[in-house]
Every structure is written in structure tokens, then in C-alpha cells.
Amino acid sequence: MDKVVKEVSQEIKEAADRLTSNVSKVIVGKKETVELVLVALLCEGHVLIEDVPGIGKTMLAKAVARSLGCSFKRIQCTPDLLPSDVTGIHYFNQKASEFEFRPGPIMANIVLVDEINRATPRTQSCLLECMQEQQVTVDLETVPLPRPFLIVATQNPVELEGTFPLPEAQLDRFLLRVGLGYPTEDDEGEILSRFQQENPLDNLTSVIEAEELLEIQKLCRQVYVESSIRSYAVAIARATRSHKDIRLGASPRASLGLHLASQALAAIRGRNYVIPDDIKYLAVPTLAHRLIAKTEAHLRGRSAGEIVGEIVSTVSVPVEEQR
Amino acid sequence: MKLGWQKGVLYVAIIGMEGCWLYALMALLNKQVAGGCLSVHGMLIVYPLAFIFNMLLQHLRCPKACIWGVSWLAWALSMLLIVKVQLFGDLPLLDSAWLLSVPRSIVEVIYTFRPELLILLGTGVMWWLGRRLSYLKVDFGALVSEFQFGLLILLIAFFAASQLGVELASSVPMVLTFFLFALLGISIAHALEGTSWLSGLYQGHWSGLLLITISLVLLLGLLISAVVTPGFLQLAVAALKWLLGLILKLIALIASLFPEPEPAELPPATPMPEMEPSEVFKMWTVPESVRSGLRIGFYVLWLGLIVVALWRISSDIFSWLRRKLAGMAGAEFESLPGAFRADFLGWLKRICLKLLGLRLPIHLGARTRAILPEVASVRQIYRQLLHWATAAGWPRHISQTPYEYLHALAQLMPEVQGDLDLITEQYVRTRYGALLLTKGELHQLRQSWRNVSQNKLKKRGKYKWIK
Numbered sequence: 001m002d003k004v005v006k007e008v009s010q011e012i013k014e015a016a017d018r019l020t021s022n023v024s025k026v027i028v029g030k031k032e033t034v035e036l037v038l039v040a041l042l043c044e045g046h047v048l049i050e051d052v053p054g055i056g057k058t059m060l061a062k063a064v065a066r067s068l069g070c071s072f073k074r075i076q077c078t079p080d081l082l083p084s085d086v087t088g089i090h091y092f093n094q095k096a097s098e099f100e101f102r103p104g105p106i107m108a109n110i111v112l113v114d115e116i117n118r119a120t121p122r123t124q125s126c127l128l129e130c131m132q133e134q135q136v137t138v139d140l141e142t143v144p145l146p147r148p149f150l151i152v153a154t155q156n157p158v159e160l161e162g163t164f165p166l167p168e169a170q171l172d173r174f175l176l177r178v179g180l181g182y183p184t185e186d187d188e189g190e191i192l193s194r195f196q197q198e199n200p201l202d203n204l205t206s207v208i209e210a211e212e213l214l215e216i217q218k219l220c221r222q223v224y225v226e227s228s229i230r231s232y233a234v235a236i237a238r239a240t241r242s243h244k245d246i247r248l249g250a251s252p253r254a255s256l257g258l259h260l261a262s263q264a265l266a267a268i269r270g271r272n273y274v275i276p277d278d279i280k281y282l283a284v285p286t287l288a289h290r291l292i293a294k295t296e297a298h299l300r301g302r303s304a305g306e307i308v309g310e311i312v313s314t315v316s317v318p319v320e321e322q323r
Numbered sequence: 324m325k326l327g328w329q330k331g332v333l334y335v336a337i338i339g340m341e342g343c344w345l346y347a348l349m350a351l352l353n354k355q356v357a358g359g360c361l362s363v364h365g366m367l368i369v370y371p372l373a374f375i376f377n378m379l380l381q382h383l384r385c386p387k388a389c390i391w392g393v394s395w396l397a398w399a400l401s402m403l404l405i406v407k408v409q410l411f412g413d414l415p416l417l418d419s420a421w422l423l424s425v426p427r428s429i430v431e432v433i434y435t436f437r438p439e440l441l442i443l444l445g446t447g448v449m450w451w452l453g454r455r456l457s458y459l460k461v462d463f464g465a466l467v468s469e470f471q472f473g474l475l476i477l478l479i480a481f482f483a484a485s486q487l488g489v490e491l492a493s494s495v496p497m498v499l500t501f502f503l504f505a506l507l508g509i510s511i512a513h514a515l516e517g518t519s520w521l522s523g524l525y526q527g528h529w530s531g532l533l534l535i536t537i538s539l540v541l542l543l544g545l546l547i548s549a550v551v552t553p554g555f556l557q558l559a560v561a562a563l564k565w566l567l568g569l570i571l572k573l574i575a576l577i578a579s580l581f582p583e584p585e586p587a588e589l590p591p592a593t594p595m596p597e598m599e600p601s602e603v604f605k606m607w608t609v610p611e612s613v614r615s616g617l618r619i620g621f622y623v624l625w626l627g628l629i630v631v632a633l634w635r636i637s638s639d640i641f642s643w644l645r646r647k648l649a650g651m652a653g654a655e656f657e658s659l660p661g662a663f664r665a666d667f668l669g670w671l672k673r674i675c676l677k678l679l680g681l682r683l684p685i686h687l688g689a690r691t692r693a694i695l696p697e698v699a700s701v702r703q704i705y706r707q708l709l710h711w712a713t714a715a716g717w718p719r720h721i722s723q724t725p726y727e728y729l730h731a732l733a734q735l736m737p738e739v740q741g742d743l744d745l746i747t748e749q750y751v752r753t754r755y756g757a758l759l760l761t762k763g764e765l766h767q768l769r770q771s772w773r774n775v776s777q778n779k780l781k782k783r784g785k786y787k788w789i790k
Contacts, residue, residue: 226755273756276724316721319728319754320706 013270029187042264045175061152069206070109077119083126177289228318245297336508343501357438373453742771
């Protein structure tokens with residue numbers, strides 16, 4: 001590995017540290033979650049934050065957007081939200097006597113789709129093209145979305161009344177699913193202290209510009225992945241397809257996501273090569289939400305995350321032979 | 324479960340399995356080559372003796388070459404002792420006749436195969452097997468390989484015995500003993516690795532369940548052997564013949580319904596004029612030696628096709644069984660795709676390398692990339708660390724990454740944590756990052772490995788994966 005790539009990895013690490021510390025001014029004690037969101041950002045993936053209300057999901061998305069100096073829009077999903085409310089519409093401008101396109105909130109660098117499972121399947125489906133192809137088609141006209149483009153969707157796993165569970169195709173398009181979890185006692189005290197006078201989000205300034213982020217995204221792809229590590233990622237993804245408790249295993253998109261995410265994580269941690277620990281660390285956030293566990297497994301109280309953890313603990317890590 | 328007796332049982336299982344097929348092979352050779360004048364039991368003692376002797380030698384702090392020399396010297400002495408006891412019991416110990424009989428048997432191998440040579444070769448193989456076992460890491464994979472290999476050798480020995488008309492004494496108890504050791508060893512190894520049902524719900528009663536299972540399997544085998552007697556087989560063959568006769572009669576009956584064609588008179592045969600073969604034809608005439616070679620090649624091809632067909636049929640049967648077993652409630656089926664093929668190819672490769680005495684770049688089934696010497700050194704040191712820690716009773720679990728394993732090792736040996744950190748860090752860099760070390764870094768790495776290897780890690784007496 002040449003010197004240039006080494007320096008590049010240090011640059012990425014510095015940028016990542018800047019962003020993490022900036023977001024940490026608002027989000028207290030959730031460095032791992034912030035790191036995962038950053039991973040998704042560097043891979044041009046999308047994040048699904050699943051947790052109970054009041055944890056800071058929206059705050060995290062806003063803090064990341066502010067730190068990047070990118071445009072930010074929010075879509076509050078409700079059952080009466082229409083696809084045109086998301087993508088935009090062609091309206092008749094009487095002054096100009098012609099149809100004009102009015103872009104929807106999706107036309108932003110960072111889009112917070114709040115409580116995504118409250119939108120109807122029809123509205124949820126309009127996000128499929130945006131998430132995968134980074135473009136939107138309205139009335140036969142295809143409009144590219146601004147770059148970088150990141151969707152941060154949130155959903156509440158507890159309150160299921162009046163919600164529409166996300167279809168598999170939609171879930172598969174999220175690179176990572178993360179949870180924030182309740183803060184520790186000390187962290188909660190720190191939150192109260194920080195928010196006593198004013199909201200720290202208001203004073204948050206951007207630390208990375210959109211152009212710099214696009215450059216970093218390109219550099220992340222250069223992180224070296226040894227062939228055995230690639231095989232290890234594939235082995236984990238393939239193991240989900242033959243596990244006795246899983247009805248639908250991980251797709252090739254999932255293994256590709258795991259591969260890309262591991263490159264981004266390695267770069268964020270200042271390495272220019274991926275190690276098995278990166279794959280292991282990312283296996284649950286990358287794969288668990290894409291799997292469908294069998295009903296028997298659900299009844300036994302096993303979650304997809306647990307099953308992925310079990311798979312990871314059985315797949316052989318590429319290390320030297322002991323004999 | 325304690326490490327001592329578990330490992331002991333695994334070693335006993337392998338010794339038992341290998342002992343069974345060695346006995347069958349030696350008994351066959353004894354009858355066929357030496358006219359049954361040798362005591363196979365007497366020769367078999369060499370095998371456990373070699374294992375114990377080499378185990379003891381490992382504890383000596385001597386160079387490897389010295390240990391190797393002592394080991395093979397001990398073999399030579401035990402071989403001579405067997406020759407003396409079994410063939411020249413009446414000669415005095417200082418008589419040179421019995422000592423010279425062994426080199427004479429080697430010289431005269433072109434004319435005749437003497438019993439001394441069988442003792443020489445037989446004890447040599449047994450000593451090598453015993454020595455190999457003393458260095459072998461006994462786990463589930465090793466037990467399965469031993470079972471597959473042993474079964475193959477047993478089948479070959481029985482087949483050869485039946486073809487040569489040699490009566491092998493106590494073959495049924497031998498097979499039962501072989502399966503007893505195989506089942507015992509494989510099930511214990513499986514339970515030790517924590518993937519067996521024995522380590523789950525029934526952990527408390529595992530030894531009892533294990534014995535019951537093995538007893539049931541053996542009982543079933545005995546029942547089948549009691550039912551499937553030569554008389555029963557003859558009866559089955561007679562039934563098949565009767566069925567075939569019936570079908571032939573039916574065909575003849577159907578054929579008789581059609582009118583037979585009237586035989587036409589053939590014209591008288593005209594004699595062929597005697598002609599000399601043309602020069603071109605003579606040029607293309609294949610010599611007899613080539614035809615013989617082609618004939619052999621043809622037979623080999625047919626034999627190969629039959630073997631492939633048999634392998635295909637058996638693999639299909641196994642696949643069907645696997646599907647059936649996978650559908651059973653509560654059953655766990657462990658598939659080992661390509662294990663036998665890989666073992667067989669690996670065995671052939673090792674034999675070739677041993678015979679040639681060279682490390683030729685022969686790659687059967689898999690290709691490996693050339694590794695730079697610096698990278699090879701780092702990987703070698705890490706391999707040594709793994710081997711050393713495994714021998715000390717703290718093996719790496721297959722799912723542990725180098726850093727996870729480092730964390731576990733560092734808890735056991737905090738005094739050399741810095742050295743362990745360095746070894747792991749450099750290994751990870753070279754292995755996954757394709758980064759080369761400088762000479763200074765390599766020297767430092769070697770020093771760290773020396774520090775670690777000199778550290779005495781006490782055995783904890785528990786054979787479990789460190790987390």
C-alpha cells in the first residue's frame with residue numbers, strides 16, 4: 001500500500017473525527033451509533049433508526065445534516081401522505097401558461113423520513129427509486145437527486161397500531177439499521193445540563209462541506225479488501241440463506257453493503273485495509289433487518305439480530321491454520 | 324469434563340481405529356507374503372509403543388533433529404528385537420546371522436519377499452503412525468479423517484482377502500471394534516467442540532447417553548449381521564434367479580406368438596484371394612506393445628468410469644439421506660461437503676511429497692498465491708503462536724478474530740501483553756493490509772515472539788475455547 005493511500009486514510013479519519021465530535025455536542029454518549037451513521041454516509045447508503053420515542057432519532061439526523069453543511073428536509077409520515085407530497089408535482093403556472101415542476105422534500109442532501117412506517121405502502125414505495133437509483137420519476141420525467149444523498153428514516157418498534165410494516169424490498173435498500181437505546185445515568189444528566197440554557201443544535205456549524213464529503217466517498221472505495229476478507233463477508237451472507245431459523249436470507253445487495261460498509265468503517269478508524277473485526281462489527285446492523293426469521297423462531301423469542309450473531313460466531317474467520 | 328481423560332479417550336479411539344485396520348492389513352500380508360509365520364499381535368505392540376515413546380520425547384528440551392534421530396533409533400532397536408524374537412528365537416543374542424538377515428532381506432527383495440522385510444516395513448509404518456499421532460492435534464476433523472481413511476483401508480483389505488482366498492480371522496469383531504472406537508472418538512470430539520446435542524439439553528447425562536447410543540448402534544449392526552447370513556443371501560439370489568427365469572419364459576412366450584421367418588439358402592462362400600498387405604497398410608499397423616498399452620488404458624478408463632459412477636450414486640444416496648435427516652424434527656445434520664475428496668487428495672499429495680522428499684509446488688484442488696518472504700515470516704510466527712497457545716490448552720475458536728484472540732491471551736499472560744500486541748498488530752497489517760515490514764520491525768517481531776514463547780503458560784486443565 002503506497003504512502004498516498006496511507007495519508008488519505010488519515011485524512012478520512014480526521015474528517016470523521018471532526019464530524020463525530022461535532023455531532024457529539026448534541027448527541028451525548030452514542031459514539032457507536034454516530035459512527036454507524038457516518039459509515040452509511042460514506043457508502044452512500046441509507047440508515048433506518050429504530051427505537052422508542054424520545055431517544056434522539058430526529059435530533060441525530062438533524063445534527064448530522066447541520067454538521068455537513070448540506071441541505072436538509074424532513075418528511076413527517078402519516079397515513080394520508082401521498083407520493084406526490086414526497087417527490088414533487090407538476091403544477092400549471094397560470095402566469096407562464098405552462099406546467100412547472102415543484103420539487104418535493106426528497107430533493108435534499110439529507111432527508112429525514114420520520115416515522116416511515118406510518119406512511120401507506122404506496123407512499124413508502126415511492127422511496128424505492130430514490131434510495132437505489134438516486135433519482136425520482138414524476139409524470140414520465142426523471143429528475144436526478146442532489147449528491148450526496150442520504151435518507152435517515154426512523155420508526156418506532158413499539159407502537160404498531162395504524163402503521164404499515166416496511167416491505168422487504170424497502171428494508172433491503174437501507175444499508176444499516178441502528179438503534180440508539182436509552183442513555184446511561186451520567187449521559188442523561190449531561191443531556192439535561194446541555195439543554196438547560198438552549199438547544200445546542202442551534203449553534204451547530206458545518207465541519208465538512210458537501211464537495212469534501214463526495215471526495216471522501218470516492219476515497220473510501222480505495223480501501224484495500226483482502227480476498228479472504230471478501231470471502232468471509234460472503235460466507236456470512238450465504239450462511240443466512242441456509243440457517244434453520246431464517247425464511248429469507250441476505251441478498252447479494254446485503255453482502256455488497258457489508259463489503260462497502262467495512263471499507264468505510266476501516267477508513268473512519270484510520271486504516272487503509274479491512275480486517276475481520278470490521279465485518280463482524282457490521283454484520284448485525286447490515287444484515288439483521290434484511291432477514292425474515294421463521295415463525296417458529298419468532299415464537300421462541302429469537303430476533304434476526306440474535307440469529308446473525310449466532311451465524312457470525314460459527315463462520316470461520318480467515319486466520320492462519322493451526323496445524 | 325477434564326482435559327486429561329478427554330484427550331486420553333480421543334487418543335485411545337484413534338489408536339483403536341488405526342490398530343484395527345493395521346491388524347487387518349498385517350494379517351493379510353502375513354498370510355500372503357510370510358506364510359503366516361509372524362505374530363501380528365507382537366508386531367502391533369510397536370504402534371502404541373511408538374506413540375508413548377514419542378510423547379515422552381516431546382518433553383525433552385533437545386533439537387528437533389536429535390529427537391527425530393532418537394525416535395528412529397528406537398524403532399530400529401524394536402524392529403530388530405521383533406525379528407530376533409519372532410524369527411530367530413533359538414539363535415544366541417550375539418550371533419550375527421539374525422542381525423544380517425534384515426539387510427539381506429532388502430538385498431534379496433528382487434528374488435523373494437522375506438518375513439524380515441515385512442517386519443521392517445510393517446514396524447516402520449507403525450512407528451511412523453505412532454510418531455505422527457503423538458504430534459497430531461486431535462479434534463473432530465482428525466477423528467473423521469481417521470475414520471474415513473481406516474474404513475477405506477479395511478474395505479480394501481477385506482476385498483483383497485476375498486480375492487486372494489485368504490481367511491482373515493476375527494474379522495467381524497475387528498469391524499465392530501473399529502466402529503466402536505470411531506463412534507466413541509467422533510462423538511466425544513463433537514461434544515467437546517460444543518456443537519453436538521450432547522453439549523446442549525442433555526449435557527448432564529451425556530456420558531450415559533453416549534454409551535447408550537453407541538451400544539444401540541453396535542446392537543443394530545449385530546442384528547443385521549445375524550439376519551444377513553450367507554444362507555439368507557443365497558435365498559435372495561435364488562429368488563432373483565427364479566424371477567429372472569420367469570421373465571425370460573414370458574419373453575419366450577411372447578416371441579413364440581410371432582411366426583418364425585423361413586430360412587433362406589445362402590449362396591456358397593467364395594474364397595478370398597490371398598493378397599499381400601499394401602505398404603501403406605503395413606506402415607499403419609500398430610505394434611503389439613502399443614496395443615497392449617492401449618488395452619490397459621482402455622481398462623483403466625472403464626474402471627475409472629465405474630468408480631465415478633459408484634461415487635456419483637453413493638453421493639446421491641447421501642444427499643437423499645441428508646435431505647431426509649434435515650427434515651426430521653429436532654435433528655441436527657452436519658454436512659461436510661467435499662471433505663472426503665479433500666482428505667483423499669491431501670493424503671495423495673502428502674504421499675507424493677514424502678516419496679519425492681521434496682517440497683514441490685504441487686497443488687491439488689486449490690491454488691495458492693506466492694507469498695513474499697517477509698509476509699511468510701510474520702505469518703509463520705503467528706502460526707507458531709497459535710500452535711503454542713493451542714498446545715498450552717488455549718486454542719483459538721474458529722470465529723475469533725486475531726484481536727479477539729489477543730484480548731483473551733492477554734488476560735492469561737498480562738506480563739507479555741506488549742509482545743502479544745505487537746505480534747498481532749504486525750500479523751493483521753501483513754495478512755489483511757498487504758503491508759510489508761521493515762527489517763527492524765521484523766527483528767522486533769522475532770524478539771517479541773521469543774519473549775512470548777519463553778513465558779511459561781500454566782495449563783489450566785480445561786479444554787475450552789477462550790473468549
